[in-house]
Amino acid sequence: MGRRLRAVYDWFDERTAIRSLLRKGLYEAVPVRGAWFYTLGSATLVLILLQLITGIFLTLLFVPSVTEAWQSLNYLKEHDAFGSIVRGIHLWSAYILLFVIGLHMVRTFFSGSYKRPRELIWVTGVGIFVLVLGMAISGAFLPWDQAAYWTAVVVTNIPAYTPFIGSFIRALWRGADTVGPITLSRTFGIHVWLLPAIRFPLIGAHLALLRKHGEFGSYVNYRGAYRSREGVDVPPAPAQRPIEPPYPAAPSDELWAAPLQTEDFYPHQTFKDGVISAALVVVVFVLAVVIGAPLEAIADPATTNYTPVPEWFFLPLDELLVLVPQQLIPLVLVLPTGGVLLLLALPFIDRGPERNPFERPAVMVPGAFAVLFVVILTLLGSGRLFNL
């Protein structure tokens, strides 16, 4: 029996070179130190794939029309228990994805992994982050219930404060001056086709570059991090397997040497990745079954007793909208845009070879403040909404 299988495998290998492909992919050297933190990246990928799969199956029922969107989802809720769970998974894995992708970014920022030659991994990563946010926002419009409709109105109104071209951007997104049928159709197309079409090549580039340079960008894998208790550098152990260049960074960085300890990607890292991803999927599943995806009343543009409440990941921006006085409203656009631009420019601002976060205060301190501001605004926003 085994020989038969081996023969089939050989047949395929002769035609596809699959053996060498698998060997390269599965038996790549990955660092031992910090391995559990690296599971955040694969967890992000797993959650994105979960979104893709549940999203595809949801398109088998959802109708992106202002008269039928809510009806189709209400039908799902009332008459299709399994479909409701799929929708619940789609919602909760979106929420958890945003959280995990944030953690992944913070980890990468902290460990200095964006430094030369890995700048483009960071840049593609920021692109993916922005696109994932775009997916979350565009997905929120689709159900066309009260929450979705008013989210669409407010979110499409934010770019209107851009000087000169603001109302044009708003009209482009809405498809007209007001939110209506064309908005829903456009947003559906953006959510299902346009953004994924840009995002998946970026993910591909992100992973390809990661493989090219190896997962050795973090400061914990370099000699400087291995000071002993007496503050003396421990010389690196000899490499346990031949490691291909070009990691680490350019040879002129004297502090840096080849990584200390490595192991095979499969099965050691895949085990850790699997544990974390499975745990997250279990959490998503439980939330989907227990809480599920809410569907409020159908959109009513004439309402005078509904209070639009933003999605949780929008809370900092919403609190900013409350606090910023009318003369300074463009600030609400400047801050997030400036933030994204700074993120994109990070590897080009912080060019020194020093990767230890405590030795990079010029970058860590503003980063820490940005994170703290976002956390504080979220807390204050949730307190305000609770007391409305």
Next chain:
Amino acid sequence: MAHRDPRRLSRRQFGVLGTQVSGAVVAVLLGIPIVGFLLSPLFRQQQAVWRKVGDISGVPDGEPTKFEVAFPQDAWTTAENNLAVYVVKNGDNTKVFSNVCTHMQCPVRWDGSLHQFLCPCHGGLYDINGANVGGPPPKPLPQYVNRIEGTTLFVENRFTEEI
């Protein structure tokens, strides 16, 4: 015999040029309709319609009263959209407000206890004349282009000033 005319393209140059030209042709032929399609909302004019709101003789003085008016939605949808209209009478003066907040277009409502229009999203406040008196809204509450025939109010689906 072997002397080449420098004005003639080499085979390689011809290949490069041909590739570029064919690429440009495809890009332009594909791009023009797509870009035009994307930008088309900027050039479409919204059709102005008049709709009857109702009899406003019963509206008390100084007490904003909500009415609903059905306007057609854009594009192909036949179902019409209900929008809220606030009618405020002050003696002879009648103002017809929309409840679209000038900050982020959230639905504004009249709050009797505050005696002001309140926007629940970010705490915007407008007084009974629609002036923006509190919170972030940068402009007064928008008013519908309207006409009153007798005691019946008609509104058009556009504001007196763009917001």
Next chain:
Amino acid sequence: MSTLLALIAPALQGLAAQLPAQGPQGHNIVGAQIAIGSLFSLHILIAGLVSGAAELGPAIEFLGYVRQRRSYDRLAHGLGRFITYYFSVSSTIAILLITVLLVGFWGHFWTTIVTIGWWPLFIEAWTFVLQVSLAYLWYYTWEPLRAFKGVHMAIGGLLAIASFLQVYMIDVIASYMLTPSNPQNPVRLALNPTSYPLTVHRTVGNLAYIGFAFGGFCAIRYLRAKTAEDKRFYDWAGSFGLLWGVSMTLLQPVVGYSYAKEIQLHSYGSWYKMMFGSLSPVFLWQITLLGIMFLTATLYFARRLRTDQAKGSGILKLLSVGMVLTTLLAAQPYALGFSYETVAAAGLNRPFWEGGLINPLGSMIPWKVLALMFYTLIAIAAVVWYLRGLPGVVWGHARRGEQRILMLMTILTMLMMVTMGFIRENGRGPYLISGEMTIQGQQDVQTTQPTPTPQPTP
């Protein structure tokens, strides 16, 4: 303390004069308010330090472990010693406040609050038990547990959590007094409108306060140090304290503005009093003092770098100039009189060039909001450039000037704490619980006949 009292007392007298005279009890109110005000201020000045030290100390110990620096460990040890010395002082004042003053003068209020908020006070009492046990444990097991640093840091971590919980519980009570919500629902009580802003504001403030305080303390110690190692340590610790304090303080403008927004939405009378009414001069002083604090810190950064010819001193001088300009903008009064209320009452609420008494440059929106933003941005820039210049600094070389600035910073911070306490307590006036119980109402109960004890039914 007596200087502070001399500052507070006349203002309190002024406020008391605004209260309608209610017979012979009139003077008792003022006396009681002065007693409460001064003792509360004293309590906060010490308790804020203890809470801050209980939160910051373990964090510094952890940082020291990660970076393998002995100086962090020594600093954390010093903070632990401070807690053990002063915890009892602070708690004694608090007990005095509650048992004698609150129960004695404000019995009706106190019983109401304890009935409404019994569970936050109950939890708070247990956090005190935790804090005391953990603080002493943390300090006295320092050397014995040196080989088990993980365990020791866990004790410190628990101490920090207990300290935070304690502040959160008392803030539930304090915020309820300003913006009461439905007390029957514990979640609504704990998350009343100003509960989050006050807790965030106070936690960040305590952390800033302890930083500035030990900055000044280390300055004094530096000037008295005999050994080179001590000089190195106190120079570094003073700088660290100031750095930490400024970093926390620059989060405050956002939190404080949001706090004021919630007060505007849920307790409009108090908000109006602070912004436009009788407390607005004090509020103006507060925003000016904030600018002076930031300016002092930036000057310290500039000076300390210049002492060792480290890079960045020039930029920090520029940032100081920016801070001066921002402070001047923030200090602009809106009403060129006592307050907007008095100016409006006199019919003079027009710009001064139109014969009125209004200075448009002093309006909160947008000028003071811009000033607050610039405070934050310039302070972040100052911190970043100071940190970048630190590798060029040799600890132990600081001159007297820097140490004087550190001591000034401590005094300014204490002034800020007392100012804010004054604004908060008087902003709520004449209420003890906004919209529900007045200071007068509290006093009225005392002057009437004592309620007869219920007779058992035959």
